[in-house]
Amino acid sequence: MDNALFSRRRAERFAQLLDEANGGRRHHVRSRSDEQLTPLVSLSRQLAAEPAEATADPEFRAGLRAMLLATAARDGIGTSAAARPAEKASAGRGPLLPAVTARRARARGAILVGIAAGAIAVSGISAASENAVPGDALYGMKRGTERAQLALTSSEINRGQLFLGFARTRLAEASALRGDRAGYSAVLDDMDSDTRQGVRLLTGAAAQRADAAPLDAVDSFVGRQRRALDALTEGASRADRERTSHSLVLLESVAERADTLRTAIGCGQPATTASDHLGPTPGTCP
Missing domain, CATH: 1.20.58 (Methane Monooxygenase Hydroxylase; Chain G, domain 1)
Incomplete structure (x- = not known):
């Protein structure tokens, strides 16, 4: 349970740092994870500013699309994603606070952005490795x-x-x-x-x-x-x-x-x- 809570807090803090890096409202808080998350924020901005020119393999795109659609169907997107935790909470502990729900929605969005950015990076590396031979780094x-x-x-x-x-x-x-x-x-x-x-x-x-x-x-x-x-x-x-x-x-x-x-x-x-x-x-x- 502690690990799950820690992971959720890291995801929420990562979403906050992304918001701030993109010109969003500063939250004026610090976390012990900031030193580890700051390089990831920089990497996310670099990937967004310099998208890979390589084209992903069609089968890889199909697999990634299926995974994202399955995630969206299970957890929802945008408003529906924010509403589902509230629905679960209302059955037991009562409705979640709007701020908590919004943070979780941003965290989920940050995770999906990270998956997409990673897919772009991997597809670029895969394209660069096409001419590699045994002994090459790629x-x-x-x-x-x-x-x-x-x-x-x-x-x-x-x-x-x-x-x-x-x-x-x-x-x-x-x-x-x-x-x-x-x-x-x-x-x-x-x-x-x-x-x-x-x-x-x-x-x-x-x-x-x-x-x-x-x-x-x-x-x-x-x-x-x-x-x-x-x-x-x-x-x-x-x-x-x-x-x-x-x-x-x-x-x-x-x-x-x-x-x-x-x-x-x-x-x-x-x-x-x-x-x-x-x-x-x-x-x-x-």
């Missing part, structure tokens, strides 16, 4: 953004396509790491892992639906990825060429699996109950 943010995209995607087909997109990204990173034997091999390992996960999801969806349409994405991926891998072998060291050949063998297996599964679906034998690292094993046509 590479962790890049991989974290990919995990967030997967978390916001529920469709097996969309998740499979995301994994294949990540595999293409890993290949682009590998081109920047040629000559670094350990780094080059590690990023191709990640690429092959993303390839297997994406193919497994797409072949599984094709078998479950008895529909070869998800395999079109696999075929397109294999063609583009094979050409890019072939290009990596030109002028590469012997060690890099040997490691690249392993990924090319995986692509050959993926292409063969897609072809046999497409044939099986066409003759009414989409898959058996068995599966492996590339998804369900195709049945045998009579």
Whole structure:
């Protein structure tokens, strides 16, 4: 209970400091939290004065919008947000004082502003990390953004396509790491892992639906990825060429699996109950 009260007071004080920084009425009070909150107020003003030019990922925007709408539906906005605490209080302890209700409304508004400002900052950092490679400071943010995209995607087909997109990204990173034997091999390992996960999801969806349409994405991926891998072998060291050949063998297996599964679906034998690292094993046509 003490922690909840302390957190609420910090939020209310943060709202007051924001009001004062934006030209609002000074409250002529001091808090022990002021030294910690003052830098956050400065950051909020900087974010408001210099909005990020980067565009947030559509799926990230959709997830943020859903979260804010859920918060608004639960707690209300503006007048409705201020009225709900009063309604709860009237059932038990009596109506809250208007000043307390207003402070809580401002605190909730400050929290929502902070969430939005944080979303803008994160989207800008995510955009800046797009070209990062293993070893760069922003590479962790890049991989974290990919995990967030997967978390916001529920469709097996969309998740499979995301994994294949990540595999293409890993290949682009590998081109920047040629000559670094350990780094080059590690990023191709990640690429092959993303390839297997994406193919497994797409072949599984094709078998479950008895529909070869998800395999079109696999075929397109294999063609583009094979050409890019072939290009990596030109002028590469012997060690890099040997490691690249392993990924090319995986692509050959993926292409063969897609072809046999497409044939099986066409003759009414989409898959058996068995599966492996590339998804369900195709049945045998009579």
